[in-house]
Amino acid sequence: MKVTAMIEIKTIMKAQIAHFGLILRLAHYDERATYQNHYLGLFWQFLNPLIQVGLYYLIFGLGFYNGKKVAGVAFIIWLLIGLTCWLYMNATILGATTSIVRQLPFVSKLNFPVSILPTVILIGRLINFGAMLGLTVLIMVSQGIYPTVMWLQLGYYFVCMLSFLFSLNLLSATITVLIRDYQIALQSVMRVLFYLSGVVWDLNSTYFPAWLKRIFTLNPLTYIIEGFRNSLLSRHWFWQDGQQMVFFWTFVMLLLLIGTQLYFKFRPRFMDLI
Amino acid sequence: MDEAQVKLKVQALTKAYDLFKNKSDHLKTLVFGQRAASQFWALKGLSFEIYAGEAVGIVGINGSGKSTLVNLISARLAPTSGQLTVSGTVAIIAIGAGLKGQLTGLENIRLKALMQGLTTQEIAQVQQEIIEFADLGAFIEQPVKTYSSGMRARLGFAIAIHQKPDILIIDEALSVGDQTFYNKCMQKLLALKAAGKTIIFVSHALNQITQLCDRVIWLHFGDLKEIGPTKMVLQNYRAFITMFNQWSLTKKHTYQTQAKQAQATFELAPTTVRTKAQPMTWPTRLLALALTSLLAVVGLMICL
Numbered sequence: 001m002k003v004t005a006m007i008e009i010k011t012i013m014k015a016q017i018a019h020f021g022l023i024l025r026l027a028h029y030d031e032r033a034t035y036q037n038h039y040l041g042l043f044w045q046f047l048n049p050l051i052q053v054g055l056y057y058l059i060f061g062l063g064f065y066n067g068k069k070v071a072g073v074a075f076i077i078w079l080l081i082g083l084t085c086w087l088y089m090n091a092t093i094l095g096a097t098t099s100i101v102r103q104l105p106f107v108s109k110l111n112f113p114v115s116i117l118p119t120v121i122l123i124g125r126l127i128n129f130g131a132m133l134g135l136t137v138l139i140m141v142s143q144g145i146y147p148t149v150m151w152l153q154l155g156y157y158f159v160c161m162l163s164f165l166f167s168l169n170l171l172s173a174t175i176t177v178l179i180r181d182y183q184i185a186l187q188s189v190m191r192v193l194f195y196l197s198g199v200v201w202d203l204n205s206t207y208f209p210a211w212l213k214r215i216f217t218l219n220p221l222t223y224i225i226e227g228f229r230n231s232l233l234s235r236h237w238f239w240q241d242g243q244q245m246v247f248f249w250t251f252v253m254l255l256l257l258i259g260t261q262l263y264f265k266f267r268p269r270f271m272d273l274i
Numbered sequence: 275m276d277e278a279q280v281k282l283k284v285q286a287l288t289k290a291y292d293l294f295k296n297k298s299d300h301l302k303t304l305v306f307g308q309r310a311a312s313q314f315w316a317l318k319g320l321s322f323e324i325y326a327g328e329a330v331g332i333v334g335i336n337g338s339g340k341s342t343l344v345n346l347i348s349a350r351l352a353p354t355s356g357q358l359t360v361s362g363t364v365a366i367i368a369i370g371a372g373l374k375g376q377l378t379g380l381e382n383i384r385l386k387a388l389m390q391g392l393t394t395q396e397i398a399q400v401q402q403e404i405i406e407f408a409d410l411g412a413f414i415e416q417p418v419k420t421y422s423s424g425m426r427a428r429l430g431f432a433i434a435i436h437q438k439p440d441i442l443i444i445d446e447a448l449s450v451g452d453q454t455f456y457n458k459c460m461q462k463l464l465a466l467k468a469a470g471k472t473i474i475f476v477s478h479a480l481n482q483i484t485q486l487c488d489r490v491i492w493l494h495f496g497d498l499k500e501i502g503p504t505k506m507v508l509q510n511y512r513a514f515i516t517m518f519n520q521w522s523l524t525k526k527h528t529y530q531t532q533a534k535q536a537q538a539t540f541e542l543a544p545t546t547v548r549t550k551a552q553p554m555t556w557p558t559r560l561l562a563l564a565l566t567s568l569l570a571v572v573g574l575m576i577c578l
Contacts, residue, residue, distance in 0.1 A: 005558035025388045032381065106372055178304050214577045247572040254565040261558065268352035272291065
């Protein structure tokens with residue numbers, strides 16, 4: 001007997017590649033529709049993160065860490081790297097949950113590759129992510145932190161991030177069609193995870209018991225955020241966290257497996273369920 | 275008719291909607307995959323064929339299954355059982371559907387064209403044709419949510435016919451336009467028909483159907499009551515409507531209740547194959563189990 005799961009995963013992947021042009025065009029339209037009625041338009045995409053960076057710097061950088069260095073670097077740099085990843089992942093995860101539910105009424109054909117809708121969000125937000133990462137690198141260089149060979153592993157962590165988000169988003173978007181509560185539940189979970197992923201404070205320097213800190217390292221969001229920090233701050237190579245790496249990728253594969261299974265099981269009935 | 279090209283072949287087509295008493299009932303069907311406690315059969319087994327170059331009207335009182343049928347043909351819904359073979363592309367125009375209120379008329383046109391996979395060059399050409407046909411003036415640059423229902427219908431119609439579908443479905447979308455636009459649409463539809471396209475026309479306006487359609491399908495509480503030449507079917511349909519309207523309220527009510535009851539208690543023959551999703555195969559389950567175990571083992575190794 002064939003492992004049909006592998007064929008299904010391949011089908012989903014092929015759909016993404018075959019319709020990549022469509023994904024790009026839809027992403028472009030999504031952005032336009034979102035900011036159509038705002039006077040400042042796309043400017044909000046930059047203003048919003050800037051306000052958040054300012055706020056967290058005030059509360060955590062000055063109030064909590066009292067201007068001290070975190071994990072050996074200035075807090076603002078440590079924060080910017082983490083927040084760049086977090087804002088992208090958070091926006092994508094929350095945006096993708098409703099991607100199928102929102103768009104399905106406009107999709108007039110059953111054979112439309114609905115599985116690309118979560119990917120549209122993933123690709124659409126990449127511009128913001130790129131811009132913020134660029135800005136972070138500029139600030140780092142201005143502060144005397146220069147690129148090293150370790151920056152090469154940014155590529156690896158970028159692939160990690162996209163794989164994780166793709167797998168989770170397909171699953172989330174499908175579950176939201178079936179059970180609408182999922183979206184609200186996920187919002188609450190993300191609010192909790194913001195503090196448990198070490199975005200604004202260093203989990204290692206907290207007074208939590210050691211076993212709890214080890215559990216925190218299982219969090220895929222932490223794996224990605226810390227990965228970006230390891231690369232940009234030239235701390236260590238990704239293969240030095242072997243166990244975390246295996247755990248992360250097993251988790252991603254499991255998400256992808258469950259996501260595709262649910263997707264193919266319920267796809268013909270999506271329209272009935274909405 | 276034997277030599278004519280069959281564009282749409284429908285065999286014993288049914289569509290059941292699940293009716294849930296409460297949320298937990300709904301959840302059970304999702305999790306355990308069992309059928310809902312009660313179902314409503316919007317279509318109870320239709321069979322017919324539609325040919326190229328033909329305009330077919332669909333009539334029937336409210337709740338007879340007209341919209342369900344056209345949604346099945348346009349593949350927005352999946353059938354419960356039966357066969358539906360469509361050769362060629364399908365476009366559907368329903369009132370207000372398929373337009374994004376946030377985007378301008380022009381952006382809606384471009385989005386639709388993009389979704390169809392047209393190149394930028396083709397879009398520029400099609401776009402001009404659609405704008406001319408819809409005749410919205412300066413409103414083409416305004417968000418669609420500011421449009422009147424007539425303007426929406428015009429834009430929807432213009433977009434749909436310029437998709438150049440082999441089968442064009444119009445679901446009561448012409449009833450909101452004014453006479454001028456209606457005439458323009460009718461000219462276009464007749465031209466499409468002459469060019470060998472197939473038109474499926476759902477309407478309560480029987481004079482519109484007479485003007486356009488060669489044959490008519492009369493749906494009645496999920497059954498195909500009659501199919502045949504326009505004149506004949508419409509005559510019988512009119513006679514039924516007249517008779518129905520003369521009945522007393524109680525008689526009407528009893529009649530409708532009985533018909534709905536039949537739609538609720540309808541059952542497929544035991545041998546009928548339902549269109550069903552593929553269940554998870556054993557290798558897939560094993561793979562899921564293996565991944566979960568690996569996840570647990572590595573997780574424990576890290577934590578301990």
